[in-house]
Amino acid sequence: MMKQIAIIGLGLIGGSLGLALRRGGSPIHLIGFDRSYATVDEAYRRGIIDEVAPSAKAACEKADYIFFATPVNTTVSILKESVDWNFKDDVIISDTGSTKKPIMEAAQAIIDKGITFIGGHPMAGSHKSGVAAAKAHLFENAYYILTPAADSYTEQVEQLRTLLAPSKGKVVVLEAEEHDRMTAIISHFPHIIASALVERLSAQEDEQPFVRNLAAGGFRDLTRIASADPTMWRDITIQNRTELLAQIDGWLDEMQNVRNMLLENDPEQIYTFFERAKNSRDALPSTFEGAVQGALYMTFDLHIDIPDHPGVISEVTKILADEQISLTNIRIVETRTDVYGILVISFQNADDRKKARVALSKATDYSMHII
Numbered sequence: 001m002m003k004q005i006a007i008i009g010l011g012l013i014g015g016s017l018g019l020a021l022r023r024g025g026s027p028i029h030l031i032g033f034d035r036s037y038a039t040v041d042e043a044y045r046r047g048i049i050d051e052v053a054p055s056a057k058a059a060c061e062k063a064d065y066i067f068f069a070t071p072v073n074t075t076v077s078i079l080k081e082s083v084d085w086n087f088k089d090d091v092i093i094s095d096t097g098s099t100k101k102p103i104m105e106a107a108q109a110i111i112d113k114g115i116t117f118i119g120g121h122p123m124a125g126s127h128k129s130g131v132a133a134a135k136a137h138l139f140e141n142a143y144y145i146l147t148p149a150a151d152s153y154t155e156q157v158e159q160l161r162t163l164l165a166p167s168k169g170k171v172v173v174l175e176a177e178e179h180d181r182m183t184a185i186i187s188h189f190p191h192i193i194a195s196a197l198v199e200r201l202s203a204q205e206d207e208q209p210f211v212r213n214l215a216a217g218g219f220r221d222l223t224r225i226a227s228a229d230p231t232m233w234r235d236i237t238i239q240n241r242t243e244l245l246a247q248i249d250g251w252l253d254e255m256q257n258v259r260n261m262l263l264e265n266d267p268e269q270i271y272t273f274f275e276r277a278k279n280s281r282d283a284l285p286s287t288f289e290g291a292v293q294g295a296l297y298m299t300f301d302l303h304i305d306i307p308d309h310p311g312v313i314s315e316v317t318k319i320l321a322d323e324q325i326s327l328t329n330i331r332i333v334e335t336r337t338d339v340y341g342i343l344v345i346s347f348q349n350a351d352d353r354k355k356a357r358v359a360l361s362k363a364t365d366y367s368m369h370i371i
């Protein structure tokens, strides 16, 4: 029988999940619901969903698998509300939320009724939101975290893993609390820092009206994520507040140390500070030429600063084709749209990436980075 899959919330993540699940061989029937009619309409027109449901309840009661891809506070509300819904007996319910502990707590009422709930979080995304930004390959090579409510869910975890296989995400199982602690470190707290850096810029603009125009690669790279949806980040911040407060305390200590370092003005100490940070950043798994796995992503990407002129992409791909180097993906990222386009090319392995770098540096003067 064809699997019936409901996705509630058809934005960046819900839409991408629908597209990714469609890449599997076996036929599926996707039922979608979103509170925005324009979103549902676009999801249907793009072939992300096969059927538009009149409500979340209607979609969920028909489904064998359910994914909630709404902002995390909304997911908590829907989960609480769903305790009276008539789910199929063997339904597997999951979500895509960036926090896990509050979601698992909210799911307890349906779990107590014998319904399977396995928390989920694909560790891939963007500062863009909405269905228009949805992509089939968004989760490729990214970790896809599952937080099952009980150890006894082994079989259901395997079913969900099989269903998610076409997304090409790397499924890992974690405890919800562990998840929230780690994502505070590598995602939620950095997001607050990025937003605070932009705030600091705005706060000083009265005195330095030209400063915005000078924001170049460094500031843009560091603050790209501050352009993300405020509703999503409000909810994450509220739900992971305790971990974030601990991160802020650690950060204040770190800044105090930096302040003392500046007061002491010892060149060796200042050098050591930057050296240690560089070594630690360079040692993130994805920065190794031979790495098979990144800190969060498994990638063999090469970032190339290309000038903005017609034909530049075909020039690059021709150089690679002449050297018989295959690429698996090619895309432009918009972190520095007004300065350079950045072309990101993915390769099957580190060796191909190395050959590409050598070939491109012989034929062009474009600067290249492995991030």
Ligand SMILES: NC(=O)c1ccc[n+]([C@@H]2O[C@H](COP(=O)([O-])OP(=O)(O)OC[C@H]3O[C@@H](n4cnc5c(N)ncnc54)[C@H](O)[C@@H]3O)[C@@H](O)[C@H]2O)c1
Pocket: 008, 009, 010, 011, 012, 013, 014, 033, 034, 035, 036, 039, 056, 069, 070, 071, 072, 074, 075, 096, 097, 098, 099, 121, 122, 123, 124, 125, 126, 127, 128, 129, 130, 131, 229, 232, 236
């Ligand atoms: N954006 C990312 O980088 C990212 C990455 C991984 C996980 N997530 C998580 O995935 C979830 C979705 O994020 P997104 O980036 O797709 O957000 P999004 O804003 O692109 O999509 C959310 C969708 O939910 C819909 N929605 C809101 N309230 C609803 C309701 N009551 N009923 C039905 N639909 C409703 C919105 O209309 C919107 O289409 C969030 O929980 C987020 O924490 C986001």
Ligand SMILES: O=C(O)C(=O)C[C@]1(C(=O)O)C=C[C@@H](O)C=C1
Pocket: 097, 098, 122, 123, 124, 125, 126, 127, 128, 186, 187, 188, 225
């Ligand atoms: O790449 C980005 O723009 C993201 O912010 C994605 C990102 C992150 O890496 O922090 C953001 C939140 C999600 O829960 C998972 C991924």
